[in-house]
Structure formats: C-alpha cells, structure tokens
Amino acid sequence: MKSYAKMSSLYAPTLKEDPAEAELASHRLLLRAGMIRREAAGLYSYLPLAWRSLMKIEGVIREEMEDIGAQEMLTPILTDAELWHQSGRWDAYGPELMRIKDRHDHEYALGPTHEETYTDLVRNELSSYKQLPVTLYHIQDKFRDERRPRFGLMRSREFIMKDGYSFSADQESLQRCYDDESRAYANVMRRCGLWCLPVAADTGQIGGSTSIEFMAIADAGEAELVYCDKCGYAADTEAATAPISLEDGEPGELEKVETPGCSTIADLAAFLGVPEGATRKALALMDGDGRPVVVFVPGDHEMNDVKASHAFGDYHLMSDEELEQTGLVKGFIGPIGLPEGVRACFDQSLKGSVWWAVGANEAGYHYVHAKLGRDLTIADDAWVDVISAKAGDLCPTCGEPLKLARGIECGQVFQLGTKYSEPMGATFMDVDGKEKPLVMGCYGIGVSRMLAAIVEQHHDEHGITWPVCVAPYEVEVVPLTVGDEVVWPVADRVARELVAAGVEVVVDDRKERPGVKFNDADLMGFPYQVVCGKKAIANGKVEVKVRATGEREEVAIEEVAKFLAEKVVPQRA
Amino acid sequence: MKSYAKMSSLYAPTLKEDPAEAELASHRLLLRAGMIRREAAGLYSYLPLAWRSLMKIEGVIREEMEDIGAQEMLTPILTDAELWHQSGRWDAYGPELMRIKDRHDHEYALGPTHEETYTDLVRNELSSYKQLPVTLYHIQDKFRDERRPRFGLMRSREFIMKDGYSFSADQESLQRCYDDESRAYANVMRRCGLWCLPVAADTGQIGGSTSIEFMAIADAGEAELVYCDKCGYAADTEAATAPISLEDGEPGELEKVETPGCSTIADLAAFLGVPEGATRKALALMDGDGRPVVVFVPGDHEMNDVKASHAFGDYHLMSDEELEQTGLVKGFIGPIGLPEGVRACFDQSLKGSVWWAVGANEAGYHYVHAKLGRDLTIADDAWVDVISAKAGDLCPTCGEPLKLARGIECGQVFQLGTKYSEPMGATFMDVDGKEKPLVMGCYGIGVSRMLAAIVEQHHDEHGITWPVCVAPYEVEVVPLTVGDEVVWPVADRVARELVAAGVEVVVDDRKERPGVKFNDADLMGFPYQVVCGKKAIANGKVEVKVRATGEREEVAIEEVAKFLAEKVVPQRA
Structure with missing residues (x-):
C-alpha cells in the first residue's frame, strides 16, 4: 500500500436503516456497512471493503495449503454433464445442480463442487504410485440453486469456495493427507479470527466414510452440535455417538x-x-x-x-x-x-x-x-445409533457433560476413498504391479461464508468489530474537521506515518459531522480509530479508540504510528 | 516460499508428443509442458504452473489498478436477465451469451462482460457529483459461447478477465479515467513481458465512441494491424485512418x-x-x-x-x-x-x-x-472512410511508412459515455442541481489470453522461454543424479540458498535420465537452469544456463545463489 485510502472515494455506501430482509447480524451489518449488495435472490456482490477481507482470508488459505504441499490451480466452472453421468450425480443431485446447454445443446453443470472434474483430470495422468500422493485445489465461485437462499452470504446460490482433492495410493496415505488438511483447516479458521470446532459430521451428498466439519460457534448457525469444554470433543447432534448420562431404573422383580x-x-x-x-x-x-x-x-x-x-x-x-x-x-x-x-x-x-x-x-x-x-x-x-445428542450427555472421550451450541459450517474434510475413482475408472499402477483405484479425499472451505461467520462472532450493537487479521483496513483516522489548518494536517501526518509503518489506513476525509463519522466508523468496524480533534491536538495528542472494547487512550501525535504498528502487526494472520 | 518445489510431486504432466489439435505454439506448448488441460470444447484447466504465472499477471494488474485508484471487488457470474433486457443486449448479444434458468424458471446470463451489473450496482448509490469519479473492477471467469472455440487459451468459452468500469460526471473526467486506465494497461503489458501496441480500435459489441486495443504482436494474432516504428502510432487495419502513400496520375487534358x-x-x-x-x-x-x-x-x-x-x-x-x-x-x-x-x-x-x-x-x-x-x-x-490500411501507407502522425503486423488482443479500453446509464436510468445530481446520466468507461484485460500471448512471444523450438516477470518458477535446479552423495547434496544446497535469497526454485528430483530432464526443463522454460553434474562439482562449480539465449556459464557453488538472485530480482514485474 503506497498511500492511505480516502473514505470520500471509497466505494462503500453505508445504509442508515436496517434492511428489512436481513435477519442475521452478518447479513444486516455487511449490507449496512456498504460491504455487500444483493444482485438477485441469493446472489451478492462483494464491494471493495468485503473484497479486501476476502483476499486476506484467501491469502491465509494459500499459505496453509502451501505449508502442506497442496498445489493451487483452476478448473472451469462449466463441468461436462458426461462426467456427472459417470459418477451418477447428474440425477442424484437434484434441482440444486444448475444446468445449462451450450449452442450445440450439449449439457453442462455449473460446478457446485468438483470431484468429477478432478477425478477426470488426473485419471490419465496419475498412472503410477510413484506420482502419489498429490493434493490439488482451487478457489472459485460455486453454484447451488438453493430452494430458499437466505441469510446473505450464509446460504447464497453463488459463493466463493476453496475445494481441494487428494489422490493417494492407499488408506494410510489418504489418512495423512486428511490429517494434514484438517490441521491446516483448523489453522485457517484460527488465523482468520474464528472460534471454530472440528466436529464429527454426517457425510451427506458427497459420500465417503469419514468427515469433519469446521463449525464456527454462533447463535446464527444452522447446525446444532454438542461439544466438550474439557477435551475439545465436538460433534453434530446428528453425528454424535455420545453415551448419554443414563439414569438407570430400580432393581427388582419384573x-x-x-x-x-x-x-x-x-x-x-x-x-x-x-x-x-x-x-x-x-x-x-x-x-x-x-x-x-x-x-x-x-x-x-x-x-x-x-x-x-x-x-x-x-x-x-x-x-x-x-x-x-x-x-x-x-x-x-x-x-x-x-x-x-x-x-x-x-x-x-x-x-x-x-x-x-x-x-x-x-x-x-x-x-x-x-x-x-x-x-x-x-x-x-x-x-x-439413532438418537440426537443433547446438552448434559457425557463426552465419549473424557466423560464430562457436553454442551450444546449452534454452528456455522465453514469447512469440511471428507475421506472419499474410491467412491469417485472406481465408477470413473481413475486407476494407477501400484508398487505390486496391480491396477487400483485412486484413494481420494476432498476438502472444502466456504470462503464467503467465513466472512459472514466472522461478522457473526465479531460485532456489537453499533456494528462490526473486525479482528485485525481480516479487517479491510487496520486503522481508521477520523479528523473531526477536514481541510482546516489545525486538524487536517495532523490527520494527514498520522495517516502517512501509519502507512510508512506498514499499517493499512483509511481516512474519513468527508466533510460530514463528527457524529456521522463516528457512526460509520463503528459500523464499518476497523479495529482501531484515531480521532483527531482540536482539543487533544492542542495538547499534542490524538485519541486512539479500540473498536472492539471501546477503550480510549490519548497518544502523542508523534508516537501514534509506532504505538499502533506495535499493536497491529502481531495480530495479523 | 519456505522451501523449494520438487518436480517429483509437482502436478505438471508433460507430453512427449505434440497434441494433434493444437495449431498455435502457445496452445501446443502449454499443453505439452503440463500447464493446461482441455476439459471440454473451449474449456481449459490451468494446472499449477500456469496458475502461478496467472497469479503473477493478476498481481501486476492489482498493483497498476491500485496506482490509479481503481477499487477491486467482485460481482456474481450469474447476471439477471432483467438487466440485459434493460440495456437491450439480451436480444442483441446472440448465441454467444450463455443463458440459464433457475429452479423457478427465472433467467440469467453467465456474464461475458458486466456493464449491466455495474451500472445497476451504482445506480441507486452514486447519487451526487461529490462521489464521482469512481472506478471499480474485478477479476473473474467470463463466458462466451464461441461458435468455434479454438487455439487453446486464445479463444476459449470460459476465460479469466479483468473488467473495470468508471463512472464520471462529465466527458472530461471520463477522459482522465480512460487515460489513467490506458497508461496502466500499457504498464501491465510491459511488466508482464509482452510487446504490446495500443491500437485505435473498432468498438464492436460493447458500443461507445472511442477505444484502444492493446495488441500483443505475434504471427498467431487474429487481428491485422498497421503500426509506425518511428512514432508508435498503431491501428487495426479496420480502424486505421492512415493517409495512403498516394501515387498521383499524370497531368493533362481529360x-x-x-x-x-x-x-x-x-x-x-x-x-x-x-x-x-x-x-x-x-x-x-x-x-x-x-x-x-x-x-x-x-x-x-x-x-x-x-x-x-x-x-x-x-x-x-x-x-x-x-x-x-x-x-x-x-x-x-x-x-x-x-x-x-x-x-x-x-x-x-x-x-x-x-x-x-x-x-x-x-x-x-x-x-x-x-x-x-x-x-x-x-x-x-x-x-x-472505407479502406483497410496496409504496409507502406504513411503514418498519419509522422508520415513514415507503416508496417503490417498481426496482433493478439490482450486488453481494450472504451469510452462508453451514457450508452448504458441512459437506458438503465443511472443518474446523479450534478453541481448545477440537474439530474444527469453517469458518463461511463469500461476497461478489459484478457488475463488467460495474456498467458497465451506471452508464450507466443516467448518460445523457441524446444519449448517456452518465460520472462522472469511471469515465470512459474525463476530457476530450475537440475541434478544429473538424485540421492547420491556427490551431486544431490550440491543441488539441495544450491536450491536452499536460492530460496534463502528469495528466488523461486524448482528442483528436478526425479530419477530420470539427464536427457529427459533437459528436455523437460527446456519445454517448461524456467528462465534459468542450474545444472549440477559430477565433473563441474569436482571443480567446485555448477553450470548456469539462460533458457532464452542458451548461454552457459560455470559458477562457483558457493556463489551461484547470489549470482542468480542478482540477475532475477531486477527482472521481476
């Protein structure tokens, strides 16, 4: 970043009123803060501020994927119907799968997930055990024609997803890939400021035998789960096999x-x-x-x-x-x-x-x-095994009573095994000279849903309270007057010094009343605000406000850049 | 980058033979070097190496856009048919526009370009001249159902495009936005290693009155253009208004x-x-x-x-x-x-x-x-004005004879004026209190096509010769033997030192014959090769080969990292 951003030219149109259609805090606040706009049912644009946060989330994902040797690439969104027929999902998927014909009446699906594409990609090229394992992924818009799209980014019809696929020679190698991805996913969530539990999950539409969902804990979540405070065990109430706290009856004769x-x-x-x-x-x-x-x-x-x-x-x-x-x-x-x-x-x-x-x-x-x-x-x-777990059931790992919570599914890892490689004929020559189907895993992160989940976990009655790691900007400088000879030069100087210190800064250079600026600053929720007013400046100071806690502190003008850089840098993802 | 990449695990399956369907060098070489794969007619996957180059191109675009204050965001790929009806393009666009119905039979187009979306986005929110100008853009997969998709990434049906839209209060402001974008586009092309001419262009489907195409000069280009070596004038033969080198007849009576x-x-x-x-x-x-x-x-x-x-x-x-x-x-x-x-x-x-x-x-x-x-x-x-310009016509700017060339359209800038804002009712309140339609510009870069154009300009009979600025990796280390006690430790050491010096390195750690490695190295075309063989190592040296020129030089093992870092770093974008 070479200079600070100016609120006057930033495309972030805020709304004074709560939009009627928004039930959830994330939906309401992202709309109000000028970060997203609805284009049609379940279709949203990410405006520049939201996009900055999304890029940070994607950056964290890329780092964690590089760390485990997963290779980024990109496949088309249009996926040939023929592949879906081979896997049997053309019919199985139902109306959620968006289908389109080209000018020659050939059918394609808009990829909701890309098991078929990746299995097809490698089936002629990963031919020997020597080439395995390989993990490939991409970050891309996905499409699911939800029956009832709702809750803004939480359940939309076009959304950003990171999906990855691993190809192994055997179950042991798959388990290593799966464990690597699970660890990386936990890192991604933590580094993006999300309190997420890895939850044993039902495998649903994708199939396969073992799966973990990464659930961001929030009242707005659509999933119900039980978790153990003590040992970290967590499971979908649908998937939990918790032994219940069973109260036995009285002994006696029948x-x-x-x-x-x-x-x-x-x-x-x-x-x-x-x-x-x-x-x-x-x-x-x-x-x-x-x-x-x-x-x-x-x-x-x-x-x-x-x-x-x-x-x-x-x-x-x-x-x-x-x-x-x-x-x-x-x-x-x-x-x-x-x-x-x-x-x-x-x-x-x-x-x-x-x-x-x-x-x-x-x-x-x-x-x-x-x-x-x-x-x-x-x-x-x-x-x-047919009952839902509930609060008070005993943790199957450590025996402590479980707690109940709601969660937003932000990521999921699956062991697919040979569910796709077998019907699609994706085989390799193993070390024993035998042809075997590739053993696959698949791994997804709902990138745009993560953004909503972060807001669900980080907001208050005034607006968003971005954690530094994914904040669109790290500091907002709020000059109470603009273009004057006392306040403005200080604001400009502080902003420049922050930029020089490597901090991402936006300055509210609009000629608006202080109240409007304060409200917008709290609504947009950049982690730190530097309020520049005449009175403090007379004493050589500006006021630093921590958005999330509301703490305020006066800091000497010449020290504020260093002061904030020292706070901001360690909190980055 | 924390460690070097290993060829053994890199997903880059090379092909020994030329694929029959590939006519153009870029198509053939990107396929052979394991960088792209065809998924269906006109639909390609970008494998990890190509993706690395694409990310570098996108990075350059983002820097240049930030420099001119254009703001990145992202709109959906699905665009409501209603908007296309408002602009009149639902019918005008023809079969190239891919159309899809959702489960409620509502129609959408897969965006081939997003004038409608952006005009709709801002029409209720850019309401005052005070908010203008604003330039927004995104980088996204686009869709055009080409009648005859061909030439690999050159004319595909789904492709990566950067498209941007500027909104101004008047023509003067539009001209500034347009000039900024034109300058930025020239920078993007140059920094990505492309010899590109800004060419006066016909405005085609998009409409509007003034346009420049950024043409990468290459025999494989579909466009014919004339240009002046001396002053830099260039134009589509279709758009050139060059005065011809007119040979007058003889004077005399009729x-x-x-x-x-x-x-x-x-x-x-x-x-x-x-x-x-x-x-x-x-x-x-x-x-x-x-x-x-x-x-x-x-x-x-x-x-x-x-x-x-x-x-x-x-x-x-x-x-x-x-x-x-x-x-x-x-x-x-x-x-x-x-x-x-x-x-x-x-x-x-x-x-x-x-x-x-x-x-x-x-x-x-x-x-x-x-x-x-x-x-x-x-x-x-x-x-x-009806003739095509041709070689030898005189340059309208400086009078020198023009040359003829073929070009690949990598970018285009348009002055749209009020072509979309007027029918779609995107108006603002001007300083004079009058409601006026926004004055728009639009700006596109064919990101994936750029990749093909770069290969067209940078290849020889052995393969690709990536310029450093967009190379998937900057240096390939080629140990002639792997896992032995002489060559391998040197290769590993050199690679580690290069990584420590900030260079992007891939090591061909496969147990293949030297000939196979040399061929693949030349085919994939990383700018520098470090060949580690017993003989040179006995003298404390390794051989550095410059891929593009074939120059070879022996360099002391302990100096090679510094030697290459000093060559590589200044050539980055």
Missing part, C-alpha cells in the same frame, strides 16, 4: 403395573416417580422396505431423522391405522411381548443401563424392573 | 482512351504504364436501404467490410444482374457520367490526389488525366 392414562413419557415418569431418562421411549415406524419396526430410545432423548434414515432407509412413523394393523398399542409399546412380525431395535446408548421401565403392549399397563439379560435379550444386530 | 479487356486494376495499370495506386477501383454495392452506390478507393487498397458497414449499413456488393439493372458496366465504372440514381462515394484517402485514371462507364474505355475540381467535383458528404 412387575406389570397399571399406569392409567400414562401414554407420554412425561406422564409415565411422573407417575412412577422416576426421571424421564429412566424410562424407554418407543417409536413405531415402517422401514424403507415397508416392514414394521419399534425402536427404543432413552425417555429423555429424541430420535434423529438423519441417523434413523441411515438405520432404516426411507422410513416413516406409523400412522394410527398402521399401528392398529400391526397390533401395537399406542403409548404402551414395550419390548416384552411385541406382536409377531414386529422387529425391535434399541439405541446403543441403552447398552449401559440394566433396569428398564417399558410399555407392556397393553393399554394402561407398563412393566417396571425389566432387567436386561433376564427379562429381555437383545441380539447384536438390534442395536442401532 | 482524355477517353480505349482500354480493351482492361477490366481489372492490374490490367489497367499495366496497360497505362502507371502504378496501381494511381488508378481508382470502383466498388458497386447496394446500401442498407437498398440504394445503389459506387465507392471509389485507391487501386492498390481494399475496401474493409467493417468500415463499409459503418458507412453503408447492411450493404452487399452488386450481383451481375443488379449491375445490369442499374446500368453499370462491370470493370469500367467511373465517377464521370454515372447512370442516373447511382450515388458516388470516395474514400477519404483520395483527397490528396489530383490526377485520376477512372472508368468511362463504357465497355473498353477509361478516362485518363481526370482532374479533381475540374473534371469531377466531390460533395463534402460523399467522402467516406
């Missing part, structure tokens, strides 16, 4: 008790005088093959739809009619004496509990003191 | 001479014993309104189709039938005694000539010594 009207867990627990966790909730469903199943989960937990789909396919909860046809008694279903033909499954969290209170399959009756191994025996294949 | 069989210029000039330039070629055409016109041009020049379209609209040359109906005698048409109803026009280059040899409108006869002002008078509105 006994059928009358429980009139106790068709809900709350009623039953109250009636029996036990915690809800000591009862067993029964969920009756028809599995993907149309067969009746009853699943038992701890009374104080919910069955999770995604997990249940993994266990039972395209299932649905039974209707009253289906219950009746199957012979199940609503509200009183239990594992002992189930009607013939109904399969019983049990959430794995119940393994640690011995004494159960369960329905008696008879209206108005429950069993108490049902003992695992005595009154009911569960086959190995009847254990399933 | 005389009708029999010219049997002389229906071509060559025949006539030979028969009369005068240079072809002293004769007048007559072109009979029907103009866009269906009216007959005869245009006279110097006998040794061609009428240019683009210029003729500007003068006569959607014209066509007359058929024999139309000639007959109009009463024109093919091969003997002249300005004296034209049939009634036929308009005569004259290329402006003829203004400087007095004595003409022309057809007599009678089969087998011409007039000689026809004198301008005596035997024929030409009305002011009969002068048109």
Whole structure:
C-alpha cells in the first residue's frame, strides 16, 4: 500500500436503516456497512471493503495449503454433464445442480463442487504410485440453486469456495493427507479470527466414510452440535455417538403395573416417580422396505431423522391405522411381548443401563424392573445409533457433560476413498504391479461464508468489530474537521506515518459531522480509530479508540504510528 | 516460499508428443509442458504452473489498478436477465451469451462482460457529483459461447478477465479515467513481458465512441494491424485512418482512351504504364436501404467490410444482374457520367490526389488525366472512410511508412459515455442541481489470453522461454543424479540458498535420465537452469544456463545463489 485510502472515494455506501430482509447480524451489518449488495435472490456482490477481507482470508488459505504441499490451480466452472453421468450425480443431485446447454445443446453443470472434474483430470495422468500422493485445489465461485437462499452470504446460490482433492495410493496415505488438511483447516479458521470446532459430521451428498466439519460457534448457525469444554470433543447432534448420562431404573422383580392414562413419557415418569431418562421411549415406524419396526430410545432423548434414515432407509412413523394393523398399542409399546412380525431395535446408548421401565403392549399397563439379560435379550444386530445428542450427555472421550451450541459450517474434510475413482475408472499402477483405484479425499472451505461467520462472532450493537487479521483496513483516522489548518494536517501526518509503518489506513476525509463519522466508523468496524480533534491536538495528542472494547487512550501525535504498528502487526494472520 | 518445489510431486504432466489439435505454439506448448488441460470444447484447466504465472499477471494488474485508484471487488457470474433486457443486449448479444434458468424458471446470463451489473450496482448509490469519479473492477471467469472455440487459451468459452468500469460526471473526467486506465494497461503489458501496441480500435459489441486495443504482436494474432516504428502510432487495419502513400496520375487534358479487356486494376495499370495506386477501383454495392452506390478507393487498397458497414449499413456488393439493372458496366465504372440514381462515394484517402485514371462507364474505355475540381467535383458528404490500411501507407502522425503486423488482443479500453446509464436510468445530481446520466468507461484485460500471448512471444523450438516477470518458477535446479552423495547434496544446497535469497526454485528430483530432464526443463522454460553434474562439482562449480539465449556459464557453488538472485530480482514485474 503506497498511500492511505480516502473514505470520500471509497466505494462503500453505508445504509442508515436496517434492511428489512436481513435477519442475521452478518447479513444486516455487511449490507449496512456498504460491504455487500444483493444482485438477485441469493446472489451478492462483494464491494471493495468485503473484497479486501476476502483476499486476506484467501491469502491465509494459500499459505496453509502451501505449508502442506497442496498445489493451487483452476478448473472451469462449466463441468461436462458426461462426467456427472459417470459418477451418477447428474440425477442424484437434484434441482440444486444448475444446468445449462451450450449452442450445440450439449449439457453442462455449473460446478457446485468438483470431484468429477478432478477425478477426470488426473485419471490419465496419475498412472503410477510413484506420482502419489498429490493434493490439488482451487478457489472459485460455486453454484447451488438453493430452494430458499437466505441469510446473505450464509446460504447464497453463488459463493466463493476453496475445494481441494487428494489422490493417494492407499488408506494410510489418504489418512495423512486428511490429517494434514484438517490441521491446516483448523489453522485457517484460527488465523482468520474464528472460534471454530472440528466436529464429527454426517457425510451427506458427497459420500465417503469419514468427515469433519469446521463449525464456527454462533447463535446464527444452522447446525446444532454438542461439544466438550474439557477435551475439545465436538460433534453434530446428528453425528454424535455420545453415551448419554443414563439414569438407570430400580432393581427388582419384573412387575406389570397399571399406569392409567400414562401414554407420554412425561406422564409415565411422573407417575412412577422416576426421571424421564429412566424410562424407554418407543417409536413405531415402517422401514424403507415397508416392514414394521419399534425402536427404543432413552425417555429423555429424541430420535434423529438423519441417523434413523441411515438405520432404516426411507422410513416413516406409523400412522394410527398402521399401528392398529400391526397390533401395537399406542403409548404402551414395550419390548416384552411385541406382536409377531414386529422387529425391535434399541439405541446403543441403552447398552449401559440394566433396569428398564417399558410399555407392556397393553393399554394402561407398563412393566417396571425389566432387567436386561433376564427379562429381555437383545441380539447384536438390534442395536442401532439413532438418537440426537443433547446438552448434559457425557463426552465419549473424557466423560464430562457436553454442551450444546449452534454452528456455522465453514469447512469440511471428507475421506472419499474410491467412491469417485472406481465408477470413473481413475486407476494407477501400484508398487505390486496391480491396477487400483485412486484413494481420494476432498476438502472444502466456504470462503464467503467465513466472512459472514466472522461478522457473526465479531460485532456489537453499533456494528462490526473486525479482528485485525481480516479487517479491510487496520486503522481508521477520523479528523473531526477536514481541510482546516489545525486538524487536517495532523490527520494527514498520522495517516502517512501509519502507512510508512506498514499499517493499512483509511481516512474519513468527508466533510460530514463528527457524529456521522463516528457512526460509520463503528459500523464499518476497523479495529482501531484515531480521532483527531482540536482539543487533544492542542495538547499534542490524538485519541486512539479500540473498536472492539471501546477503550480510549490519548497518544502523542508523534508516537501514534509506532504505538499502533506495535499493536497491529502481531495480530495479523 | 519456505522451501523449494520438487518436480517429483509437482502436478505438471508433460507430453512427449505434440497434441494433434493444437495449431498455435502457445496452445501446443502449454499443453505439452503440463500447464493446461482441455476439459471440454473451449474449456481449459490451468494446472499449477500456469496458475502461478496467472497469479503473477493478476498481481501486476492489482498493483497498476491500485496506482490509479481503481477499487477491486467482485460481482456474481450469474447476471439477471432483467438487466440485459434493460440495456437491450439480451436480444442483441446472440448465441454467444450463455443463458440459464433457475429452479423457478427465472433467467440469467453467465456474464461475458458486466456493464449491466455495474451500472445497476451504482445506480441507486452514486447519487451526487461529490462521489464521482469512481472506478471499480474485478477479476473473474467470463463466458462466451464461441461458435468455434479454438487455439487453446486464445479463444476459449470460459476465460479469466479483468473488467473495470468508471463512472464520471462529465466527458472530461471520463477522459482522465480512460487515460489513467490506458497508461496502466500499457504498464501491465510491459511488466508482464509482452510487446504490446495500443491500437485505435473498432468498438464492436460493447458500443461507445472511442477505444484502444492493446495488441500483443505475434504471427498467431487474429487481428491485422498497421503500426509506425518511428512514432508508435498503431491501428487495426479496420480502424486505421492512415493517409495512403498516394501515387498521383499524370497531368493533362481529360482524355477517353480505349482500354480493351482492361477490366481489372492490374490490367489497367499495366496497360497505362502507371502504378496501381494511381488508378481508382470502383466498388458497386447496394446500401442498407437498398440504394445503389459506387465507392471509389485507391487501386492498390481494399475496401474493409467493417468500415463499409459503418458507412453503408447492411450493404452487399452488386450481383451481375443488379449491375445490369442499374446500368453499370462491370470493370469500367467511373465517377464521370454515372447512370442516373447511382450515388458516388470516395474514400477519404483520395483527397490528396489530383490526377485520376477512372472508368468511362463504357465497355473498353477509361478516362485518363481526370482532374479533381475540374473534371469531377466531390460533395463534402460523399467522402467516406472505407479502406483497410496496409504496409507502406504513411503514418498519419509522422508520415513514415507503416508496417503490417498481426496482433493478439490482450486488453481494450472504451469510452462508453451514457450508452448504458441512459437506458438503465443511472443518474446523479450534478453541481448545477440537474439530474444527469453517469458518463461511463469500461476497461478489459484478457488475463488467460495474456498467458497465451506471452508464450507466443516467448518460445523457441524446444519449448517456452518465460520472462522472469511471469515465470512459474525463476530457476530450475537440475541434478544429473538424485540421492547420491556427490551431486544431490550440491543441488539441495544450491536450491536452499536460492530460496534463502528469495528466488523461486524448482528442483528436478526425479530419477530420470539427464536427457529427459533437459528436455523437460527446456519445454517448461524456467528462465534459468542450474545444472549440477559430477565433473563441474569436482571443480567446485555448477553450470548456469539462460533458457532464452542458451548461454552457459560455470559458477562457483558457493556463489551461484547470489549470482542468480542478482540477475532475477531486477527482472521481476
């Protein structure tokens, strides 16, 4: 940077009012601070200030990728339909995949992710184990035609993503690539000022067997997760396999008790005088093959739809009619004496509990003191993993109670294995002379979403509070008057000295009232403000304000550049 | 850069054979050197080496843009059809514009250029002359569905472009923005190692009235241009208004001479014993309104189709039938005694000539010594500008003979005026309190095409000869053996010392024969090679080869890093 930027010519049109359409702080503040503009539903322009922050985020990503030997390149956005047919995703992807025909009626997809492209790229050129592993990536606009684009940069239809792909000879090498990327991703998030948890995740659309999501903790997040303050364990509530804090029932002989009207867990627990966790909730469903199943989960937990789909396919909860046809008694279903033909499954969290209170399959009756191994025996294949974790469940790593939080998915790493290389025929000659499919990993960062997540974590009621590492400018100089002979020369001098000290500076050189300038400065949220006013200058000083904390301090004019450079430089990414 | 790159893990698969589809050197060499790969017709991936060069080009663009106060940002690739309807280009653009529908059947274009987007962006926010001028730009993938994509990166369907837009209050301010951009563009080309001429250009699809193209001189260029070695004047042959080196006829009385069989210029000039330039070629055409016109041009020049379209609209040359109906005698048409109803026009280059040899409108006869002002008078509105310039025409600036060359269009600047702001209603309040349309300029650089142009200008029969300023790496270290105890430690040491000296280094650490390494080194074309072999090392030396010139020099091992750093650093962009 050769000179300071001037607010008068900076293209950053601020808004006085909150835009009606913006629910989230990041959406509202990025709009108001003149950093983004909506072009159409789910389509945003990044104005110069936002772009400066994005470039810093991209810079951090590039450094971390270079550090682990990942090579940057760029593939086209238009991806040939033929490749998507080969992988089977042309049909599987659904309407989120944006499709286009060229003048010869040939079909392409606007890449939402580029597994096919990269697999195709290397399939004729990575032919020997000697060339492996290789990790390639690019940073590029991606396209997903969201059914309901919303929340500004959080869920848009065109967004900036870093996506990378590793190609290995075996699982061990993939694991190393995956671990490298995971470490690099954690660094990226931390260096960009994000409090992010690496979270065990469901693998969704991309496929593959192992995955970590990098979740920025924020109330605005769409994902629900549990995490452990003590050991750092974290998981999607959908993916967590936390053992629950199981409250066992009372020991005793199996006994059928009358429980009139106790068709809900709350009623039953109250009636029996036990915690809800000591009862067993029964969920009756028809599995993907149309067969009746009853699943038992701890009374104080919910069955999770995604997990249940993994266990039972395209299932649905039974209707009253289906219950009746199957012979199940609503509200009183239990594992002992189930009607013939109904399969019983049990959430794995119940393994640690011995004494159960369960329905008696008879209206108005429950069993108490049902003992695992005595009154009911569960086959190995009847254990399933179907409940959502919740706050208070015990950490599977260290046993401490878990906390609940919401998270914004900013990055994700996957072990794909041979999911793409096999159908697409991307093979190599291994050291043993055999042809094998490449073992792949894929790694994504939502660059533009990160920007929104940073604002979610760094704002207050007045505006954004950029951390230095990704701030569009590091210091704003605010002369209370412009063009006069006292204040302006000081502001100009301070700004020049800051630039000379290597600091990124913008000067609010507009002929506006101080109040307007202060409001805009707080809204745009550059980390440090240098307020130049007559009174302080008379004493040879200017006022330095730390935007995030509101701290103010008077500093001698001739020292302020050094003073701020010493604060700013160590905070850079 | 923390350590040197290793050829063994670099993703740069070279090809031994010339790819059949590649006609141009840049296409062939970028493919062979493992720098680009074709994904589909007109769609290319930039592999890591090419990407490094592209990032350097983009870096130079960013520096030059910052220097003139242009602000970088990014708009979406998807552009709302509604905006294209407002500008009138949805229909005008034709099949080159790639169109897509979203899940709600709303139409978008994949931006081939973004006048509409930027005009729309600012139309509600640049409301006062106080905010002007503003210049915004982005670097982004663009899309044009070329009828015949070809020549690799030269004419592809998805390509990287820097496009910028300036918004001014008046023409004077636009001229300043335009001049700034023109200067910056010349700097960009020069700093990226391109011999580029700024060429007066036709304004084509974008519209507006004044334009300069930045043409990289190369035989592979699609554009034909004339330029002056002496003063730097250059123009598209389509746009040049060069006065021709006019050979005047002989003075004398008007005389009708029999010219049997002389229906071509060559025949006539030979028969009369005068240079072809002293004769007048007559072109009979029907103009866009269906009216007959005869245009006279110097006998040794061609009428240019683009210029003729500007003068006569959607014209066509007359058929024999139309000639007959109009009463024109093919091969003997002249300005004296034209049939009634036929308009005569004259290329402006003829203004400087007095004595003409022309057809007599009678089969087998011409007039000689026809004198301008005596035997024929030409009305002011009969002068048109329709000929292509050619080598030997005189420079309109300094009078020296022009040279002919072919050029690759790498950049273009336009004065758009109010072509977009007016129909789209992008107005501001001027200092006089009146609402006026913004006065716009637009400025484009074909970033990926620049890469191809650089290779066209920098290659030889063995491969690419990158200039340092845009080379993927600056130095390649070539150990003739790898992993041994003599050569490898020297290569490793030299590479490390080069990295420590800030030089970008790749080491060919592959266990390949020296011949393979030398061929690949020349093909990839890093500017300097350091060959490490046993013999030289025995004398404490390594061999430095300058790729572009082939010069070789032995340098002491302990001095080579400093030796090369001193050569490399001053050549950087």
